[in-house]
Amino acid sequence: MxxxxxxxxxxxxxxxxxxxxxxxxxxxxxxxxxxxxxxxxxxxxxxxxxxxxxxxxxxxxxxxxxxxxxxxxxxxxxxxxxxxxxxxxxxxxxxxxxxxxxxxxxxxxxxxxxxxxxxxxxxxxxxxxxxxxxxxxxxxxxxxxxxxxxxxxxxxxxxxxxxxxxxxxxxxxxAEVFTDQEREQLTPEDALKEDYFLLMARMEPENNIESILEGFNNSNSTKQFQVLGNTDNRFGKYITNKFERDARINFRGGIFDTPKVRQLQNNSYLYFHGHSVGGTNPSLLEAMASEALIAAHNNPFNKSVLNTDAFYFSDAADVRELIENVQRKDPETMMVKNNLNKIQDQFNxxxxxxxxxxxxxxxxxxxxxxxxxxxxx
The missing domain is CATH 3.40.50.2000 (Glycogen Phosphorylase B;)
Structure with missing residues (x-):
């Protein structure tokens, strides 16, 4: 029909x-x-x-x-x-x-x-x-x-x-699975594997950006933190001003080049997803499809998608603990693989x-x- x-x-x-x-x-x-x-x-x-x-x-x-x-x-x-x-x-x-x-x-x-x-x-x-x-x-x-x-x-x-x-x-x-062809297009700058943390979100309070960056700011990490999102609005200006003295935090603005975003997600050490309101979030699914290791805000929306295949945080103290303690070993590799399977089976x-x-x-x-x-x- x-x-x-x-x-x-x-x-x-x-x-x-x-x-x-x-x-x-x-x-x-x-x-x-x-x-x-x-x-x-x-x-x-x-x-x-x-x-x-x-x-x-x-x-x-x-x-x-x-x-x-x-x-x-x-x-x-x-x-x-x-x-x-x-x-x-x-x-x-x-x-x-x-x-x-x-x-x-x-x-x-x-x-x-x-x-x-x-x-x-x-x-x-x-x-x-x-x-x-x-x-x-x-x-x-x-x-x-x-x-x-x-x-x-x-x-x-x-x-x-x-x-x-x-x-x-x-x-x-x-979401679409991160392909071998996309991997081959990685630039030397973006191919620095697991040397940074990442979040991607609209600059809004309910996305817990302030808590995430506060936790990182208080940590002893020597890694960089890449922030993707347009900071031109009122909250974005507030956030950039609050953390401008932390040289480790890099506000990169909004990036709508999907391959570029996928590369950044794939290469990140830990991807922070702070969304606390809404349904199944596209950026979360793309991070799963890009084989990122994920730390998500602790709420029913995120848990209904990720289940046990993510780390969870509720406040800045939780974020700091994750920043300083999460490792990339076999259990974490399995979490990434399980999330990729979800994309292939449920969210393709x-x-x-x-x-x-x-x-x-x-x-x-x-x-x-x-x-x-x-x-x-």
Whole structure:
């Protein structure tokens, strides 16, 4: 069955921003290869200005975020929906709900509406209490106005079942195994094996960057610490200022060159993953696929992916202990191998794309337009 599918809710593809853009890249192109017609909505400010990308149609919609700040995201999502209402898509896949579910009453009535429910956005510490309350409201609206749901984490799947009594399909992100060809492309600078620690994250408080770097700062390590992430925002400037006197810490900015990132992950002595909110995180899967030894923040999201194949930390003191004591011997080698097996068996892109296609086709065939709205009180 060939379907006309639209993907909304991202800043666009190819990915220059984050998780939903990352998965939209792979899923959209994968669905096109399987014979579907796929359109992804892009911000008019997106660096890519073409009308197609790897067979995917690109719709550019006006995005005033650069003029009016966060409120512009709501206007952008509204503009995307207004256009989608005219296109007669069979299926509309909405990635997240933060600035789109308020327009739920505008969702195309004759399209099957599927929402990827994101990672409990209201728990993010960067948001004020009023914003957190709004995000809880937006989450309820996403439940109300969608017909089918995707969870990228089993933790989120359980949360939605408990909170709203709805079923959702668990479909994680994917990652590609670090290949021999990529290894051959290592530059001499990047090939210095295991002489540095690494973290890669958006500069946000809930990613525990401050705790990680505080622990390293207090340690007696002689290794370097490489930090990947754009530091132009308020928190990024705070972090760089706080640790500027530690010559061992190197803030390298945002790097979107995937082979380069994979090389850095593969070569690191220990990769720190501090994300504490959200579902299955793409950078974590890529680190696993790149055969990095991982230290992750101790929370259900990370543990549901890594299980016992990682070190865990809760604060700066834990980080310092790991920095000073973790070794690279047979048990650690087995942890790396087990995580690589998880990528090959559970989190490979072909399987993820197949799960998306199966769920999209099944949902459209069901055409559950008379869905009973759950009690959102």
């Amino acid at each position: 060939k379907l006309r599918i639209a993907i909304l809710g991202t800043r666009g593809i190819p990915n220059y921003y984050g998780g939903f853009e990352h998965i939209s890249e792979y899923v959209s192109a994968g669905l096109v290869k399987r014979g579907h017609e796929v359109t992804v909505y892009n911000s008019h400010n997106h660096p890519y200005s073409g009308d197609t990308w790897n067979g995917v149609k690109i719709k550019h919609c006006f995005d005033p975020e650069y003029l009016i700040g966060t409120a512009g995201q709501f206007v952008y999502d509204m503009n995307c929906l207004l256009d989608a209402r005219k296109q007669k898509f069979d299926v509309v896949l909405i990635m997240g709900y933060t600035s789109s579910s308020v327009w739920g009453w505008m969702y195309p009535q004759k399209s099957t509406i599927i929402t990827n429910m994101d990672g409990m956005e209201w728990k993010r510490s960067k948001y004020s209490k009023p914003v957190q309350n709004f995000l809880k409201y937006a989450e309820r609206l996403a439940v109300q106005y969608s017909q089918y749901y995707i969870s990228d984490s089993k933790v989120i799947q359980s949360y939605l079942a408990d909170k709203y009594h709805i079923s959702s399909s668990y479909i994680p992100y994917g 892109w072909e399987k993820v794309i197949q799960q998306y296609e199966d769920f999209i086709v099944e949902s459209h065939q069901s055409k559950n337009f008379s869905k009973v709205i759950p009690d959102l009180g």
